[in-house]
Amino acid sequence: MDQRPSPVFLRTTSSPVLPPPVFAGGPVKWVRENMLAGPGSALFTVAGLLFILWVTPGLVRYLLIDAVWSSPDGAACRAPGAGACWSFIARKLDFFLYASYPREMVWRVNLCMAMGGVLAVWLLWPGAARKGLGALLFFIAYPVASLLLLHGSDALGLPKAPTDLWGGMFLSMIVATVGIVFSLPGGVLLALGRRSRLPVVRFFATLFIEFVRGVPFITVLFMANTMLPLFVPANWSPDRLVRPLVGVTLFASAYMAEIVRAGLQAIPKGQSEGAMALGLSHWGMMRLIILPQALTVVIPGIVGIFIGLFKDTTLVAVVGIPDFLRTVETARLDPAWAGPTISATGYIFAGLFYWVFCFGMSRYSLMMERRLSAGRKR
């Protein structure tokens, strides 16, 4: 037999694995694609870096290094070159939280906020147990309990705290919570009314929704404040805090109705036909089949309404309700603290407060959106 090796070369081992080119992966690739994709992009990156270099040192110096962290009054904050006056916030924090609410009753506010916080986490936690019970507590028991606790009741031995003493962050929270608690059922009813096959019901619902959505929130507040007392008999005149709360509820309900309507439209007709074929009544069908699906679809939209509502609570100050922002306005004009940095410090603190809540809510709605669309993803 011919023992000469075959002229055919057959490689039996695989060649060593080469590292990828430096430019084709890792941080270098990221920088090339995201910072130096072309001359224009490079110029933009340089401008961006210069901007950061320009802004950051001043900001850090103003907010942290040159800031006044503790001082009994505004003297230290008036010194030339002083930055943000955080001691102003620290000294006024009590006022920002509770405004003029009687100090010895503040525990009632704290208890109320804690209950609200627990219930909110219960309802918002995905997959928490017994959400039905949580919703019942939040939408029915909690408002009643809060009213008794905050306003006081002789039967329970709690001294009264009239509403003109209420104010600060807790009042902002109350306005937002009242809007949320009442606008959801109100919005659902209005949305069902607008989609009803009965022309009279549809007409009234549409009229209300379009009217409220067409005017600024401030005018609704003005109307609630000056016209509500005129619409009821003179001896029934509503409390000065109740009037703007009615305005907030009407306003939020109209916007909520449009979101819920979008959810109702997204439910295929087969669902209601199936429910009717099973012999469910109209309200049974709505409660068990249509609304659970419709509301789930529009959770991001509902959270969007809540964010807007929370920001809009600042406007109740126009009818003389001392919400959180109004307390900041009052505090920054305190002559004991007068100084060039006080206004900016107050507004930065208030901005942080609103931003944390609104940004948190928007992240939550994004997370829910992702969870909810998991089943629909292909």
Add this chain to the structure above:
Amino acid sequence: MSERGREAVRPQVPLLHDPRFRGLLTQAVTAVVVLSLLWVAVDNAATNMRARGIPTNFDFWNRVAGFDINQTLIPYSAVSTYGQAFQVGLLNTLLVAGVGIVFATLLGFTLGVMRLSSNWAARSFATVYVETLRNVPLLLQLLFWYNAILSPLPAPRASLAMPSVTLTWPDAASFGLALGAGALAIFATRFARGQTPGSAGALLAPIASALGWIVALIALPFGAAAFWGEPGGGVLHWGGPAGLYLNNRGLLLPNPSFGPGSGWVLAALALAVAASVLYTLQARRRQAATGAQSPVGLVSLALLIGLPLIAFMATGAPVTLDYPVLRGFNFQGGLRVNPEFVALVLGLVLYTASFIAEEVRAGVQSVAKGQSEAAHALGLRASPTLRLVVLPQAMRVILPPLTSQYLNLTKNSSLAVFIGYPELVQVFMGTVLNQTGAAVQVIAVTMAVYLTISLATSGLMALYARRTAWAER
């Protein structure tokens, strides 16, 4: 047969369970409840208003108002009527809304496109901007601009002036050198990768690249130092005859004053606009018919600048700019914009732009990726792809929410009541309501104004949506 069949199948339903009867009953009950509530409210209101001596008619409309307004577009004084005060407020609202919408659109579209940019700096700036500004209440932002930024500004004598750029030789040179060397380095690096090994290019390009990087790195600190240099010593000088000043009394701008003969200049401008529109239409027809493109941009620019310029020269320069000049403690001449107006427009524009940016982003993302890929495959660069392929399709998705943002901006201008800019709500719902006490009439008129604007806009929008609806398959 069939008649009797239906009779037989039709079940005997109690009247209360007949859907048709129940429908009628529900509607009747709704109508009765709503109308009686309304009637009770109106009846109570009439009683209460009579008891408190509140006027129930519009007699106040023609009475003398007796208060002053610090910004009026039409002649108005303390002896004018409440009706004229209403007009002043309405015009001021429309002015703020108009100016705000223009700037918010420009900023919003820029930010929306930036959010989708492949450049990290542009993307992150836009994201931080949007997430910060839309999560903070507009009222807080307005108060911040008005009370924390504009009010503490220096008095007129120490006004902030628009920087006029003057370049000084060594600083500017190092700045330019850093930029130029950086650009050279980037191009050389890219060029080096395309060379075959052993060629002259492969040898020279890395050297050029390295040199470029070194020069850029050395020059950059000098350039940066020049950029932040002492006033007068750096690249940028503050002050100079730009005619733009900002102080605690507001914003001062050069005021164009129209002398005799300036009508010709305006006529020439109108003619130029008409001519460029006609030319654009003609160019579009020509491109549709033959595929040949015309230099629309260049020709329009030449027309828009050239024609008014010729008229301006021919009539002996009738339009002059009246610059604000500091005399004593205050400025004379020029156009002064109230700080309230500046704060309101600034707040509305920055806030609304963050929402418009999100609408633009959603619209651009709704255009299928294949569209821009196909445009790239045809050889279009990034900018024409965006301008000619993506944005026109995205506009159909963007426009409806964009109009609702415009309406929001208009409605939000009512927040001016907090900083004292005299628009409709501040003048009419504030001062007029307080003076006349005619709450129901004043609130009804104010709401009617906003409702008219809203409903007219959504009506137009519905028309547009019907005209441009997707052709469903």
